[in-house]
Amino acid sequence: MLYGIAAATAALLLTAVLAALLRVPALRAGIVDRRRQRPLPVLGGPAVVAVTCLVAWVGEWTAVAPLGEGVGRLLAAAGAVAALGLVTDVWRLRARVPAAGTALAALCVVPYDETGWGGGVLAAGWIVIASLAFRGLDHADGLAGTVGVVTAFGAGACAAAEVMDGLAVLLSVFAAALTGFLMHNWPPARIGLGACGSLFTGFLLSSAAVFTRAGYGPGPTAGVLFCLAAVAAADAALVVLARLAARRPLLRRGPDHLAHRLRRLGVTPPGAVVLLGAAAFSAVLVGVLVHTGWTGAGAVLWVAGGVAVAVLVLLCVTVHPSRRDTSTQVSGHLRVRNG
Template identity: 80%
Template structure:
């Protein structure tokens, strides 16, 4: 307990300092989020990855908090995915390269002995999907970090319930590091998460959930997994449906994500993140309660219904301001990041 508190505190402070220090090198090297209308350095994700690995491996090396073979392999694979994301931040990479690299890393960490081959294949698909959706969730200041912290606490609670102490410590350290990063990422953000940090976040959290649900039936596991990733999944489904309906390319960046549409309703950047964070907390709480047996699986239907309703409602919100005409003058514009 004392080590967990000390490790989390150390991770938070180190991440806050390293994130601040990463700003100037990223600006000078031109490692910027090209989706923004203002230059936003994106080496903050690298700081989160470095601190998480440093603190977690310190516990492993000293023997104070052993990760275990499976968790250590998970952390190594997540770091490899983060490295792939860093390459994407510095040089543009095709989406299929990111998908293929993430799939290979996921295939190396899934515990097939407990999931079986069919379940393991589904787990690989989920990890890839979650990793990419977290990258898409990084479309507004503070959103990916906020949802990531909440999900990390939920996954950590599930790991603790399964007496996976190494995984629970890793997730607490990661949540603390992400919180330190959020000190600089809240609107107006001074540093971004980037593909490095967002892919690492999605991969680590989704793999951790797979570990905690290994050995359970596929149906109940899918319900818990959905609850823990409901906001990220809703954002991905909303974007895909909107672009298919509008016949826009799926991979072309557009301001049509969750936070963009909430901004079009008149919400502030901070308000939209708080609202989505509250939604994430509610769905994650249901997932934890279902996993621990405190409530029945019927509660997942409420989460699914609320998620579907939100997607359908927000799908009707226009994502572009009306064009200038002789009778209509646009008096303002929406300053958001597209992706």
């Protein structure tokens, strides 16, 4: 317990300092994201990843908080996904490249002894979907970090209930590192997660959830996993449905995510983060209660219903197409007219 508190405190402070130090080099190197007409450096992700891995390694090396069987492999795979995300941030790789790398890493960490090969493949697919969904949450200042902190505490509670102490400590350290990052990422953000940090967040949390649910029935497990990632799943479903209806490319970025639509309704950027963070907390709480047996699996239906209603309502909110989509449509019309 004492080590967990000390490790979390160290992770929070180290991430806050390192994120501040990486801001200027990211701006000078041009490792930025264009957000609301301003350049946002995106080396906050490497700060979160480096501190999480460092503190976890210290606990493993000193044997004070060993990670446990399979957790070290999980963290190594998450680090590899983060490295691929960093390459994506620097060289602007196509979206399918980090998606393929995430899929390969997911197949390497699933506990097949407990899930079986069929269940393991399904679990790997869920890890990929959740990782990409968390990357999508990085569309607004403070959102991915806030939802990540809430989810990390929920997944950590599930791990503690399974007496996976190493995994629980790792998730508490990660939550503390994200909190330190949020000191610089709260709207208006001074630094962002980027693909490196958002993919690491989604991969680590979804893989940890799969580990804690390994050996349980597929139905209740699917419900718990959905609750732990309900906000990210809602954002992904909203974007996919909206882009299919508008016949826009699924992997191209655009202002059609949850926070974008809430802002169109008049919600302020901090208000959108607080609202979605509260939604994440409610869904994660249901997932933890179902996992620990404090409530029945039927409670998941309330979360699913809330997600469905939110997606359907926000689909009706008009959003402006991105400049890239607009220019593509204009050039297409010109080619038709000139043809």
